[in-house]
Amino acid sequence: MGDIAVLANVSKPTVSRALRDSPLVTAETKALVLEIARKHGYAVNRNAQKLRDKRTNTIAVVADFKSFPGSRLADPFSFELLADVAQALSLRSQDLLLCAPAEESHETYQTLLASRHADGIIFLGQGQRDPMLRQLAKTDAAFVVWGAVAQDQPYCAVGGANVRGGELVGARFAESKRRRAVFIGGSDEHLEMKQRRLGFEKALLAKQPSASVGHIVVSNFSYESALAAMVAYLDGKNKNEYPDAIFAASDTIAMAVYKALRDRGLSVPKDVSVIGYNDNPHAAWCSPSLTTIRQDTRQAGSLLVEQLMMMLEGRKPQSIMIPAELIVRES
Amino acid sequence: MGDIAVLANVSKPTVSRALRDSPLVTAETKALVLEIARKHGYAVNRNAQKLRDKRTNTIAVVADFKSFPGSRLADPFSFELLADVAQALSLRSQDLLLCAPAEESHETYQTLLASRHADGIIFLGQGQRDPMLRQLAKTDAAFVVWGAVAQDQPYCAVGGANVRGGELVGARFAESKRRRAVFIGGSDEHLEMKQRRLGFEKALLAKQPSASVGHIVVSNFSYESALAAMVAYLDGKNKNEYPDAIFAASDTIAMAVYKALRDRGLSVPKDVSVIGYNDNPHAAWCSPSLTTIRQDTRQAGSLLVEQLMMMLEGRKPQSIMIPAELIVRES
DNA sequence: TTGAAAGCGCTAACAC
DNA sequence: GTGTTAGCGCTTTCAA
Numbered sequence: 001m002g003d004i005a006v007l008a009n010v011s012k013p014t015v016s017r018a019l020r021d022s023p024l025v026t027a028e029t030k031a032l033v034l035e036i037a038r039k040h041g042y043a044v045n046r047n048a049q050k051l052r053d054k055r056t057n058t059i060a061v062v063a064d065f066k067s068f069p070g071s072r073l074a075d076p077f078s079f080e081l082l083a084d085v086a087q088a089l090s091l092r093s094q095d096l097l098l099c100a101p102a103e104e105s106h107e108t109y110q111t112l113l114a115s116r117h118a119d120g121i122i123f124l125g126q127g128q129r130d131p132m133l134r135q136l137a138k139t140d141a142a143f144v145v146w147g148a149v150a151q152d153q154p155y156c157a158v159g160g161a162n163v164r165g166g167e168l169v170g171a172r173f174a175e176s177k178r179r180r181a182v183f184i185g186g187s188d189e190h191l192e193m194k195q196r197r198l199g200f201e202k203a204l205l206a207k208q209p210s211a212s213v214g215h216i217v218v219s220n221f222s223y224e225s226a227l228a229a230m231v232a233y234l235d236g237k238n239k240n241e242y243p244d245a246i247f248a249a250s251d252t253i254a255m256a257v258y259k260a261l262r263d264r265g266l267s268v269p270k271d272v273s274v275i276g277y278n279d280n281p282h283a284a285w286c287s288p289s290l291t292t293i294r295q296d297t298r299q300a301g302s303l304l305v306e307q308l309m310m311m312l313e314g315r316k317p318q319s320i321m322i323p324a325e326l327i328v329r330e331s
Numbered sequence: 332m333g334d335i336a337v338l339a340n341v342s343k344p345t346v347s348r349a350l351r352d353s354p355l356v357t358a359e360t361k362a363l364v365l366e367i368a369r370k371h372g373y374a375v376n377r378n379a380q381k382l383r384d385k386r387t388n389t390i391a392v393v394a395d396f397k398s399f400p401g402s403r404l405a406d407p408f409s410f411e412l413l414a415d416v417a418q419a420l421s422l423r424s425q426d427l428l429l430c431a432p433a434e435e436s437h438e439t440y441q442t443l444l445a446s447r448h449a450d451g452i453i454f455l456g457q458g459q460r461d462p463m464l465r466q467l468a469k470t471d472a473a474f475v476v477w478g479a480v481a482q483d484q485p486y487c488a489v490g491g492a493n494v495r496g497g498e499l500v501g502a503r504f505a506e507s508k509r510r511r512a513v514f515i516g517g518s519d520e521h522l523e524m525k526q527r528r529l530g531f532e533k534a535l536l537a538k539q540p541s542a543s544v545g546h547i548v549v550s551n552f553s554y555e556s557a558l559a560a561m562v563a564y565l566d567g568k569n570k571n572e573y574p575d576a577i578f579a580a581s582d583t584i585a586m587a588v589y590k591a592l593r594d595r596g597l598s599v600p601k602d603v604s605v606i607g608y609n610d611n612p613h614a615a616w617c618s619p620s621l622t623t624i625r626q627d628t629r630q631a632g633s634l635l636v637e638q639l640m641m642m643l644e645g646r647k648p649q650s651i652m653i654p655a656e657l658i659v660r661e662s
Numbered sequence: 663t664t665g666a667a668a669g670c671g672c673t674a675a676c677a678c
Numbered sequence: 679g680t681g682t683t684a685g686c687g688c689t690t691t692c693a694a
Contacts, residue, residue, distance in 0.1 A: 043445035050378040065414035079410045083396035098427040112680035114374035255616040285586040587663035
């Protein structure tokens, strides 16, 4: 910047002001400075800016890429969410620092902020880290979480209407008079799972009190793990005890359910009705196309960013739920 | 840091040295400083570090999230690649600045580097931006590209063996005596597409000279676009002219092909054999499961990072191709 | 409207 | 081993 100042025959502050389009600078001076800067490929040093200002205009986004080490891609849902968060941040001229989750201690994240690496954090997925997040909430760390919205939560979350989503599924199975329903998904420790399962049971039993509702717990959200769990479950049953309705906690799990049913010669939806969650792109492509619950990631992304920005302005944003919508297809 | 220095009764440089575990500091002093820093939640300011050093230890990653505005997720392949790049960067303690592609001018990216925002750039996808990249290569910008590796390329690329991939597909169709083959994918302007198509034609015609090879051009890589193109193609043919072998440039496109064939009552692989590209997770899950070409994104991610690091050390890394592997399934 | 001075937090170079 | 000094590049006082 010094060089540019010399070349333009002005002082450093004037160059700075010109580049930031300050009204304090003559149009001519401004034009001159801009021209020279452009010609010399000069760009303001962001690190110096960040050092001087308190704000870094950078948001750290923590995304779980793999459902477990060595596995393939996690559910595409997280990626659509990441993409939409990226877009929302870009609209607000915030940089996105992408973090693969490290050792999950709240201190790691406090350090991230303390070192002025980022102004705030967006966690894409609450998963098992609720306890850590509660710790982090005791500090003045600015962060927002995609996950279940709960009553006693000391931090700001943006999440789907999981109970409602489960209810929609339960109601639909009740309508088609299904009597042996099963929920396949994570354990109740995973709050989102618990909410979906409870909404599901409640709505189904309300209209169909004689129905049974099983619960198959998967150890992680991978296709393989879900397939193993589903196969094991069916292996333990007689044909006449087989479920006639399966609610899968994700579309990926639903694909594993399809596979297990196909291998046993069961037809969807005649023998078994299946409903998934998230409305992944491939839910619409497979055959029979999958009925599922859609959550608008675009809206989710905007809200996550919005709430975090609010927090950075010193306000105290509320947790928000986004709607769950049943997308009826062939399954 | 000043505060910590005062509390520890030492000078700032000593604190700095202690925190960086310099051998110049007594073990006791080090322990004392560390203890005090920990107690006060102190973390070294990264922006000050970046300002002072020349290196920022940050790599910008440019990823095309959406195949086109408003669409759903782009092909999951890019995301697996992103995840693996993230991991490779993390192993080298490099921060990942995630960039949604802006106005595609080489100046944008020069500015990114000039402002010391990042040390280098990884472009995940060469797409239509080869001309821009050639411009950028004329500067001293450090960058690496995932995409086609070509002869006259003035920049470092890491990419799949696309010609080889095409050959594998062509050879397989020849083995099963298919005679009316079609390639459905991007136009030849997209270099990766061209390479796959040429390898395909060559290998198929070498063993099966009487075969015909059609080319369906999709305007983008979305499912919808591919489905429309496929349907239009079939609409223009008589039943006896229908292809008996289709090579789809991505698994997403292959899913659209499946759909178009199903809707016409054609069976895979009896009537038509289909092969995709990328080995997306759902390629294995659909029915019939999809034969496809796998490219190891893990290796790709490592290589991209490795080559870029080499460049940042002042060396001149070579472009590299990673192998293409045929994964035979039911289709 | 512009400039001079000061300081953001850090570390390399040079004393001691 | 430790401290002093200086400067990375920027922008916000404050003074002119």
